Amino acid sequence: MLSDILDGKCFKLVCGAGNEDAAEVEKLVALYYAAGCRFFDVSAKPEIVDAAKRALKGREAYICVSVGIKGDPHVNKARIDYEKCVGCGKCDEICPQGAIKYHKVKTIRCIGCGRCAKVCSKGAVSYISQEVDLREVLPPLIEKGIDCIELHAMNDNDAETMEKWAYINKVFNGMLSICTARGKLSDEKMISQIKEMIAERKPMTTIIQADGFPMSGGRDDYKTTLQAVATAELVQNENLPVYIMLSGGTNSKTAELAQLCWINYHGIAVGTFARKLVKKYIERSDFLTNEKVFNEAAGVAKSLVYRV
Ligand code: SF4
Ligand code: SF4
Structure with a gap:
């Protein structure tokens, strides 16, 4: 147990x-x-x-x-605004997950840690909170x-x-x-x-x-x-x-x-x-x-x- x-x-x-x-x-x-x-x-x-x-x-x-x-950071995913992004690559360097390559976010790897927004001097990074319906998500997992x-x-x-x-x-x-x-x-x-x-x-x-x-x-x-x-x-x-x-x-x-x-x-x-x-x-x-x-x-x- x-x-x-x-x-x-x-x-x-x-x-x-x-x-x-x-x-x-x-x-x-x-x-x-x-x-x-x-x-x-x-x-x-x-x-x-x-x-x-x-x-x-x-x-x-x-x-x-x-x-x-x-709103919990663990369910956030980073998003880059290409109107603001200047392609400096700082977010790519800092990402612990290797989730940003060539200024594009690989969403499945992003853990919402917030590091990329902190280093972006252009304010180009924001976060989307991934909402999940527990009624859909949990029953199949419990079944497994x-x-x-x-x-x-x-x-x-x-x-x-x-x-x-x-x-x-x-x-x-x-x-x-x-x-x-x-x-x-x-x-x-x-x-x-x-x-x-x-x-x-x-x-x-x-x-x-x-x-x-x-x-x-x-x-x-x-x-x-x-x-x-x-x-x-x-x-x-x-x-x-x-x-x-x-x-x-x-x-x-x-x-x-x-x-x-x-x-x-x-x-x-x-x-x-x-x-x-x-x-x-x-x-x-x-x-x-x-x-x-x-x-x-x-x-x-x-x-x-x-x-x-
Ligand atoms: S740190 Fe900001 S400006 Fe630089 S590549 Fe990333 S999103 Fe673009
Ligand atoms: S929030 Fe963290 S894991 Fe997600 S892209 Fe930014 S630095 Fe990488």
């Missing part, structure tokens, strides 16, 4: 809520499974869940699908067999959050995860929203994914992971019957910093940094068939998984 690995300290690989590149997801899941990871967070699309299952080959591991409410549903609730639209949360609770009987951060919510608001969301749930059936700065990982230093630890501490201080998972700027320093700060976390979810660490291997077309390359990459991934 998923709760078994959460009762130890587990590593969750975040393939990206917005990452709809099935070939990449298959490679990432195969690689991080070989490195010891047993919990995988993927986009809520049938073809992506299929890709993860293909990589797992029936071996025991847990799949979480991520859905978001409108998933272990957890995560709702990205980084928005102060309480009505939408609670409406989507109520529906997820109605149709899915397993572990749920609330991915939340302080960016758009005050500390008090974040905690009161969590309390409201877990009020009707059985103890220890909910993960609170404390998202420091969403999708900010990439650098392997203490500063980058500080907000994930600080957000987890806020949740821990409430003594709620939930599992606490750190995310948002997580890297190989997260576990050490969390332990120094006396955070009794149940897991660490790593996305951007975990993907960056193995990027040069994953990009190879022979990655899944070249045993030498795969094993070398697994060694690199293992060095991160075992830091948790």
Whole structure:
């Protein structure tokens, strides 16, 4: 059961809520499974869940699908306005997903991290929030067999959050995860929203994914992971019957910093940094068939998984 690995300290690989590149997801899941990871967070699309299952080959591991409410960055996709774009290429250079090539956005790879808009001095990048109807999206995924549903609730639209949360609770009987951060919510608001969301749930059936700065990982230093630890501490201080998972700027320093700060976390979810660490291997077309390359990459991934 998923709760078994959460009762130890587990590593969750975040393939990206917005990452709809099935070939990449298959490679990432195969690689991080070989490195010891047993919990995988993927986009809520049938073809992506299929890709993860293909990589797992029936071996025991847990799949979480991520859905978001409108406005949450995890469900944003970048768009370039060519009336304003001067083709400088800065967005291309900064994109951690390789989602921009020759000033064009490959939407299936975009995770909505926001880096491209930050570097664009022409204001040419905007974001479209991908709205999904959970009533259409979730039933086929539940049918396929998933272990957890995560709702990205980084928005102060309480009505939408609670409406989507109520529906997820109605149709899915397993572990749920609330991915939340302080960016758009005050500390008090974040905690009161969590309390409201877990009020009707059985103890220890909910993960609170404390998202420091969403999708900010990439650098392997203490500063980058500080907000994930600080957000987890806020949740821990409430003594709620939930599992606490750190995310948002997580890297190989997260576990050490969390332990120094006396955070009794149940897991660490790593996305951007975990993907960056193995990027040069994953990009190879022979990655899944070249045993030498795969094993070398697994060694690199293992060095991160075992830091948790
Ligand atoms: S950074 Fe802005 S101006 Fe430069 S290529 Fe990207 S969208 Fe165009
Ligand atoms: S930088 Fe981030 S938001 Fe921009 S295209 Fe790349 S993944 Fe998408």
